[in-house]
Amino acid sequence: MTLDLAPxxxxxxLHTVTRRLAREQAxxxxxxxxxxxxxxAVHDPVTGRxxxxxxxxxxxxxxxxxxxxxxxxxxxxPLLGGDGPPFACSSHLLPEGTTLxxxxxxxxxxxxxxxxxxxxxxxxxxxxxxxxxxxxLLAPERVLLVARTLRLPAGDVAEWEVxxxxxxxxxxxxxxxxxxxxxxxxxxPLTVELIVSELVTxxxxxxAPPIALRLLRGESTLTVEVxxxxxxxxxxxxxxxxxxxxxxxxxCATLAEAWGVRYETGGKTVWAEVALEGPGPAx
Numbered sequence: 053m054t055l056d057l058a059p060x061x062x063x064x065x066l067h068t069v070t071r072r073l074a075r076e077q078a079x080x081x082x083x084x085x086x087x088x089x090x091x092x093a094v095h096d097p098v099t100g101r102x103x104x105x106x107x108x109x110x111x112x113x114x115x116x117x118x119x120x121x122x123x124x125x126x127x128x129x130p131l132l133g134g135d136g137p138p139f140a141c142s143s144h145l146l147p148e149g150t151t152l153x154x155x156x157x158x159x160x161x162x163x164x165x166x167x168x169x170x171x172x173x174x175x176x177x178x179x180x181x182x183x184x185x186x187x188x189l190l191a192p193e194r195v196l197l198v199a200r201t202l203r204l205p206a207g208d209v210a211e212w213e214v215x216x217x218x219x220x221x222x223x224x225x226x227x228x229x230x231x232x233x234x235x236x237x238x239x240x241p242l243t244v245e246l247i248v249s250e251l252v253t254x255x256x257x258x259x260a261p262p263i264a265l266r267l268l269r270g271e272s273t274l275t276v277e278v279x280x281x282x283x284x285x286x287x288x289x290x291x292x293x294x295x296x297x298x299x300x301x302x303x304c305a306t307l308a309e310a311w312g313v314r315y316e317t318g319g320k321t322v323w324a325e326v327a328l329e330g331p332g333p334a335x
Contacts, residue, residue, distance in 0.1 A: 053081070054310060054311070054312030054313075055312060055313055055316070056312055056313065056314035056315070058094075058103065058105070058141075058315070059093065059094055059103050059104060059105030059141060060105040060137070060138065060140075060141040061149060062092055062105070063090060063092060063106075063107050063129075063132070063137065064137040064138075064139065065133045065138045066090065066107075066132055066137075067107070067133060067137055067186070070088065071133050071219070074133060083124070086130035087108070087132065087133050087134045088107070088108065088132040088133060089106075089107055089108030089109060089110050089111050089131060089132070089156065089157035090106070090107045090108065090110075090132055091104070091105070091106045091107075091112055091126070091154055092104070092105050092106075092153065093112075093152065093315055095146070095152075095201055095206045097201075097202055097203055098209060100145055100146050100147065100148065100203055100266070101143060101144070101145050101146075101203065102114075102125075102143070102144045102145075102146050102152070102201070103141070103142075103143050104125055104126040104141060104142050104143070104144070105129070105139050105140065105141040105142075106126045106127070106128060106129045106139065106140050106141075107125065107129045107130060107131055107132045107139050108128065108129065108130070108131040108132070108157055109128045109157055109161075110154065110155060110156055110157040110216050111153065111154065111155035111157075111162045111168075111190075112125050112126060112153075112154055113125070113152075113153045113172065113177050114144070114146065114150055114151070114152050114153075114175075115148075115150065115151040115153070115167060115172045115182075116146070116147060116150050116175070117147055117148075117149040117150065117173075117175055119165045119173055119174070119175055119178050121168070121169045121172060121173070121195050122290070123165055123168070124141040125142060125144060126141065127140040127142075128140060128142050134262045146201050147201075148201060148202060148203040149175070149201065149202075150200070150201045150213065150313065151172070151175055151179060151182060151198060151199070151200050151201075152197075152198070152199050152201065152224050153172065153182070153183075153186060153196070153197070153198050154196070154197045154198075154230065155175075155186075155190055155194050155195065155196045155197070156194050156195040156196075157194075158190070158193070158194050158316040159193050160191065163189040163190070166290060167189055168186065168189065171185040171186045171188075171189060172185070172186060178200075179198045179199060179200050180198075183196060183198040184279045187196065190233040200204035204268060208268065208269040208270070209266065209267070209268055209269075210228070210231045210266065210267040211264060211265065211266040211267075212224050212227055212228075212264065212265045213262065213263070213264050214252055214255070214263040214264060214265055214268075214278075215263075216256050216259075216260075216261045216263055217256065217286075218253070218256055220252075220256065220258075221249060221252050221253050221256060224248070224252055224265055225245050225248050225249045225252070228244060228245065228248045228265065228267060228276075229241045229244065229245050229248075231267060232244050232267075235269055237269065237274060237328055238328045238329030239240060239326055239327075239328050241287055241308050243326060244274065244276065244326060246303060246304075247303075247304050247307055247308060247324050247326065248276055248277050248278075249321055250264060250301070250303050250304050251265075251276065251278040251304060251324065252265055252278055254278075254301070254322070255278050255279075255280040255322070258282070258284065259280030259281065259282040259284075259296055259319075260280055260281040260282040260319070261280070261281055262279075262280070262281055263278070263280045263281075264277050264278070264279045264280075265277070266279070270328075272292075272326075272327065272328055273309065273325045273326060273327055273328060274325070274328060275323055275324070275325050275326075276308075276323065276324045276325075277322070277323045277324065278321065278322050278323075279319060279320070279321040279322075280319055280320065281318055281319040282319060282320065283315065283319060284320075285313060285320075306323050307324075307326070308324035308325055308326055309327045310324070310325045311323060
């Protein structure tokens with residue numbers, strides 16, 4: 053199971069690991085506390101929302117499609133291994149085509165904001181030329197990442213609200229199966245039906261409203277997501293021979309390429325990815 057953590061929670065765990073490793077390596081000797089900068093960014097291609105968290109200081113700039121530059125995406129936070137957590141975090145709704153530029157920290161700091169803006173002032177260019185212009189301003193040892201945000205087309209997303217009652221499982225399972233056939237995906241519809249059925253049933257039995265099923269069509273995978281309002285974590289267990297239930301997540305783990313849980317404000321999303329045998333026909 054993959055546990056999708058919010059960026060600030062992931063930084064908190066990295067902070068704990070950093071301090072523990074330092075203590076283990078030091079043994080009986082006193083050493084300086086480790087300190088490292090780190091920025092974590094998670095972009096949702098369905099909603100366009102960017103979640104950011106930062107430990108220390110590093111270059112973090114967004115260039116919007118209109119050419120405007122936002123260098124204040126997230127405040128500086130304590131260094132990993134230093135005085136944190138909590139760490140600085142922020143959330144932004146970005147238009148499609150926004151270019152995000154991240155660079156590792158450096159003792160000399162970042163170039164003047166005016167020079168950074170000049171290097172990134174032409175969002176119509178591709179990310180590679182923008183990265184070349186920005187890299188020319190940075191020290192050679194700095195690591196630079198330039199990425200452009202995209203949105204998943206509306207035709208690649210299907211979503212259904214699910215009443216919290218067991219009779220609602222069958223209709224939503226059939227609706228998902230119909231959509232798979234409409235998309236013409238290279239995947240066994242029965243596999244998707246089983247995963248949908250088990251995840252939705254778990255949400256109805258053990259979750260809380262609102263409950264929703266969402267299918268995301270990608271180039272190589274189909275993602276099944278079931279969201280509900282409970283923060284309780286699903287538990288993968290191996291049922292005994294005489295048990296009548298308890299096999300739902302085991303079935304999903306067997307059929308899916310990967311599965312996991314993503315915690316959000318007001319609940320969680322359990323997801324499973326199914327590999328596609330080949331691209332579906334164009335719409």
